[in-house]
Amino acid sequence: MxxxxxxxxxxxxxxxxxxxxxxxxxxxxxxxxxxxxxxxxxxxxxxxxxxxxxxxxxxxxxxxxxxxxxxxxxxxxxxxxxxxxxxxxxxxxxxxxxxxxxxxxxxxxxxxxxxxxxxxxxxxxxxxxxxxxxxxxxxxxxxxxxxxxxxxxxxxxxxxxxxxxxxxxxxxxxxxxxxxxxxxxxxxxxxxxxxxxxxxxxCAVEATVEVFILEVQSSFNLSLICLNGGFIEEMILFDGATAESRGLKRSVVAVASHSYLDLKFNLGALPSSSNQHCCSFKAEIHGHVTQNIKTEFALISLKVTWSTLPFG
Structure with missing residues (x-):
């Protein structure tokens, strides 16, 4: 849009x-x-x-x-x-x-x-x-x-x-x-x-997204895009190059209850070329979920932690 x-x-x-x-x-x-x-x-x-x-x-x-x-x-x-x-x-x-x-x-x-x-x-x-x-x-x-x-x-x-x-x-x-x-x-x-x-x-819950780049095979460009609760508008959580194992910036996102948090990983050796990997997480009140994504460039470890706001 x-x-x-x-x-x-x-x-x-x-x-x-x-x-x-x-x-x-x-x-x-x-x-x-x-x-x-x-x-x-x-x-x-x-x-x-x-x-x-x-x-x-x-x-x-x-x-x-x-x-x-x-x-x-x-x-x-x-x-x-x-x-x-x-x-x-x-x-x-x-x-x-x-x-x-x-x-x-x-x-x-x-x-x-x-x-x-x-x-x-x-x-x-x-x-x-x-x-x-x-x-x-x-x-x-x-x-x-x-x-x-x-x-x-x-x-x-x-x-x-x-x-x-x-x-x-x-x-x-x-x-x-x-x-x-x-x-x-x-x-x-x-x-x-x-x-x-x-x-x-x-009616929203808090999602904390943590991404770790592991087992890097070669340098690559990465963009991490978040789609929130069915909204068309995208959030760019990360966009840049990486050549070594590291954790990306932690991101906090408000997600509508009973909806989904969708994440898109675009990876490529050059900014103009990329492969896309997607994952989706149903909004929860408590707890966390982890997922690993194996790519030709690196192993990506993803953790999403769910929470309500205090006293909410």
Whole structure:
């Protein structure tokens, strides 16, 4: 599905939520959302994924294995972030991008980074480029509302004060304004623009995907694509070359209850050629499942751990 086929929603920036002028840290008494989401606390969420992956003594299981004690909940899922417009005064058509996009939810309002790129190690992007997602660290709760906080800049020389602002501020994301289907979230900006494809899944569980590359025969290119709960929109969990045994970045995905998590592995000696391997996992409340995929390039070991969000 092309981005143009998705519904596009513009979200306004909350007043006094800018980082560059420091207004987001002022007026705590006048803007309740700053207190509610602990804006002054710059720490990362303390909750980990897979918190409820093991059954507990109070679990009540139906005959089909479904747990009645721990249940799915509303979760926010990011599918992709794409640079759709660069500032007119950008230093060129290809720029160095850094900064962060993070969610703050009612489960734990500390920062749960979706993207977090340091100025010392920016990513190279151009108009139309996807921004690789580093997170979230754990599932993003979406029962009532969540706060999206962002500060994304373009590196423009030696000194940070010379950098160009792409996104800056915070927006409130309301459950009743959301959609169970993926849609394009257009973030407010004064110059450039980043589009985020997101969905609010009403009844979701948390899947933590871990991939290990073992017994490497030769170097190869690998792309790992996730299809979530029947949605057409894809998530790219990994895209790059590998030449040695290693573990890939752990990925946390919200999956609709009673649906499936589908993973596609595209492997090839060259970026232009690839063989595809697919696997599918039914969403569960607790537990984990492992699977090995033998290819001509390497043995791939895959683990998916299922969990509900704590207190969900």
């Amino acid at each position: 092309d981005d143009e086929e998705l519904a596009t929603r513009d979200y306004s920036r909350l007043r006094k939520s800018m980082h560059r002028d420091g207004s987001i840290y002022r007026g705590m008494d006048h803007y309740p959302w700053k207190e509610d989401y602990r804006i002054a606390d710059r720490g990362e969420t303390r909750l980990e994924a897979t918190t409820m992956s093991d059954p507990t003594p109070d679990c009540l299981f139906h005959k089909d294995g479904y747990c009645w004690t721990h249940y799915p909940t509303g979760m926010l899922q990011f599918f992709s972030l794409r640079v759709v417009k660069l500032p007119a005064d950008a230093p060129g058509s290809v720029v160095e991008l850094y900064g962060y996009v993070a969610a703050r939810d009612n489960l734990d309002p500390l920062l749960n980074y979706v993207v977090n790129i340091s100025r010392d190690d920016p990513v190279i992007v151009e108009k139309g480029s996807l921004i690789a997602m580093s997170g979230p660290r754990r599932g993003i709760e979406m029962l009532d509302s969540s706060l999206l906080e962002y500060d994304v800049r373009i590196k423009n020389g030696v000194h940070e004060e010379d950098d160009l602002q792409l996104l800056d501020g915070a927006s409130m994301f309301q459950f009743w304004d959301a959609s169970a289907r993926p849609f394009t979230l257009r973030m407010p900006t004064d110059s450039g623009a980043i589009d985020m494809i997101v969905a609010c899944i009403n």
